[in-house]
Amino acid sequence: MNDKYLFNELLITGTEINYLFICPTKLWYFSKGITMEQESEWVDLGKFLHEKSYFGEEKEVQIGSIKIDFIKKGDIIEVHEIKKGRSMEKAHEMQALYYLYYLKKLGIKAKAVINYPKLRETKELTLDGREEEVEDAIREIERIISLPAPPKPLKSKKCKRCAYYELCWV
Amino acid sequence: MRKKSITLLSDGALTRRENTLYFENAQGKKPLAVEGIYDIYIYGHVNISSQALHFLAQKGIAVHFFNHYGHYDGSFYPRESLHSGDLLIKQAEHYLNKEKRLNLAKLFVTGSAKNMELNLKRWKINASFGELLKELESARKITEVMNVEARIRQEYYSLWDKVLPDGFKIVKRTRRPPENEMNALISFLNSRLYATIVSELYNTQLAPTVSYLHEPSERRFSLALDLSEIFKPIIADRIANRLVKQGIIKEEHFREELNGVLLTKEGMKTVLKAYNEELGKSVKHPGLKKNVTKQRLIRLEAYKLIKHLVGIKEYEPLVAWF
Ligand code: SF4
Numbered sequence: 410m411n412d413k414y415l416f417n418e419l420l421i422t423g424t425e426i427n428y429l430f431i432c433p434t435k436l437w438y439f440s441k442g443i444t445m446e447q448e449s450e451w452v453d454l455g456k457f458l459h460e461k462s463y464f465g466e467e468k469e470v471q472i473g474s475i476k477i478d479f480i481k482k483g484d485i486i487e488v489h490e491i492k493k494g495r496s497m498e499k500a501h502e503m504q505a506l507y508y509l510y511y512l513k514k515l516g517i518k519a520k521a522v523i524n525y526p527k528l529r530e531t532k533e534l535t536l537d538g539r540e541e542e543v544e545d546a547i548r549e550i551e552r553i554i555s556l557p558a559p560p561k562p563l564k565s566k567k568c569k570r571c572a573y574y575e576l577c578w579v
Numbered sequence: 580m581r582k583k584s585i586t587l588l589s590d591g592a593l594t595r596r597e598n599t600l601y602f603e604n605a606q607g608k609k610p611l612a613v614e615g616i617y618d619i620y621i622y623g624h625v626n627i628s629s630q631a632l633h634f635l636a637q638k639g640i641a642v643h644f645f646n647h648y649g650h651y652d653g654s655f656y657p658r659e660s661l662h663s664g665d666l667l668i669k670q671a672e673h674y675l676n677k678e679k680r681l682n683l684a685k686l687f688v689t690g691s692a693k694n695m696e697l698n699l700k701r702w703k704i705n706a707s708f709g710e711l712l713k714e715l716e717s718a719r720k721i722t723e724v725m726n727v728e729a730r731i732r733q734e735y736y737s738l739w740d741k742v743l744p745d746g747f748k749i750v751k752r753t754r755r756p757p758e759n760e761m762n763a764l765i766s767f768l769n770s771r772l773y774a775t776i777v778s779e780l781y782n783t784q785l786a787p788t789v790s791y792l793h794e795p796s797e798r799r800f801s802l803a804l805d806l807s808e809i810f811k812p813i814i815a816d817r818i819a820n821r822l823v824k825q826g827i828i829k830e831e832h833f834r835e836e837l838n839g840v841l842l843t844k845e846g847m848k849t850v851l852k853a854y855n856e857e858l859g860k861s862v863k864h865p866g867l868k869k870n871v872t873k874q875r876l877i878r879l880e881a882y883k884l885i886k887h888l889v890g891i892k893e894y895e896p897l898v899a900w901f
Contacts, residue, residue, distance in 0.1 A: 441663055441665040441666065441889070442661075442662055442663030442664065442665060442666070442784060443663050443665075443666060443784050443885065443889075444661065444784075557890060558889055558890035558891050559889060559891050561891070574867070575867060575878075575879060575882055576882045576885065576886070578866060578867055579864075579866055579867060579879045579882050579883055579886075
């Protein structure tokens with residue numbers, strides 16, 4: 410097993426992987442504990458989906474620094490992530506791959522399923538051949554969060570419903 | 580749903596039964612929906628049960644207390660839930676580094692002076708603090724900055740008298756106890772504004788105890804004092820002026836006591852109504868390109884300070900465009 414990242418990556422959360430692919434500025438603020446109050450409807454919708462959509466599974470499983478929405482145990486373990494829509498698909502995918510990578514380091518083979526209850530769709534992923542992508546992401550996160558100041562924000566469509574909107578653009 | 584501030588002017592008791600908060604006064608017992616409360620301001624004699632306090636702490640609701648004169652006494656500031664070690668270190672660094680601290684202190688005073696000038700212009704008084712601001716630039720010590728600030732404020736208040744109706748001249752701005760009507764009114768508003776700022780800071784990761792213009796030892800939430808320099812002219816002073824000029828606040832809203840003049844209950848009610856309306860008013864924010872309330876401007880000012888501290892954007896104090 411390649412132990413190069415074993416200790417560092419264990420400190421990185423799924424949210425951080427997710428934010429890396431959404432916005433490095435957001436990632437930086439978040440990693441410093443500068444978080445925004447969760448008032449927007451958007452966030453509430455997320456919570457709602459989370460609470461209402463999947464009963465009967467093992468929910469919110471915390472393993473080290475990662476927190477998986479729920480896990481199904483079959484022949485092979487399935488880690489499930491619940492998402493609202495496809496607009497941040499790459500971020501969702503990388504988050505799921507990171508969980509698989511993390512579990513693999515712990516000697517657990519698993520596959521990931523991203524659930525889009527609103528769209529009634531799911532997407533399955535395995536880690537096969539994608540370890541390097543995850544390792545690149547980890548390196549990039551480490552680089553960004555060690556910067557003395559946050560990366561300059563870049564205005565994009567994402568900003569409009571980002572909780573950091575006021576902080577970035579005031 | 581926007582959470583609301585609650586003001587308790589009457590005497591009574593704040594209690595909790597199960598998951599409901601109740602306020603009981605002479606009129607009866609009323610449940611308060613805790614999920615919709617942003618913060619609480621208490622002017623009356625209110626008994627609070629420890630269960631109620633536990634509940635408020637759990638919900639992260641700050642409670643601010645005011646004395647007989649309507650002056651700020653202190654806050655119940657629930658254990659802070661928002662922490663950022665990194666930001667705290669940056670805050671301290673900007674305090675310990677003399678240049679960095681001076682820079683911020685001057686920015687607060689400059690912003691404050693610009694807003695005062697703007698008010699005077701609205702009230703058709705010709706004045707500029709240009710000379711004093713030049714002096715500010717060359718200040719090398721915090722005490723010098725404070726000194727310039729005090730002189731600007733003194734000149735500012737003395738100019739008000741030109742446009743204030745008789746019976747409401749400031750003459751000499753005194754602190755507590757307030758010795759005339761206008762002083763009482765301004766102090767009352769400033770106290771409330773200070774508490775509002777404390778609440779806004781509570782909802783950010785800024786440590787309210789680390790400040791730049793004021794000494795951190797001056798008051799527990801000294802950073803709120805720094806920020807209040809910017810907002811006193813835009814919020815408190817404008818309300819005070821409007822209320823007396825439009826005759827909404829009259830002589831009868833004050834009473835004299837051994838220690839000076841103070842607002843009556845009716846007077847407080849009228850002022851607080853105007854204050855809440857003012858904070859709820861929206862203005863179009865040129866940078867954010869959306870409407871924000873005046874209360875939100877305080878939070879945004881805190882965000883600007885965070886950005887200054889983390890080194891992404893130099894703090895520019897709010898100068899009213901409205
Ligand atoms: S507002 Fe835009 S730039 Fe700022 S953190 Fe959010 S997505 Fe990034």
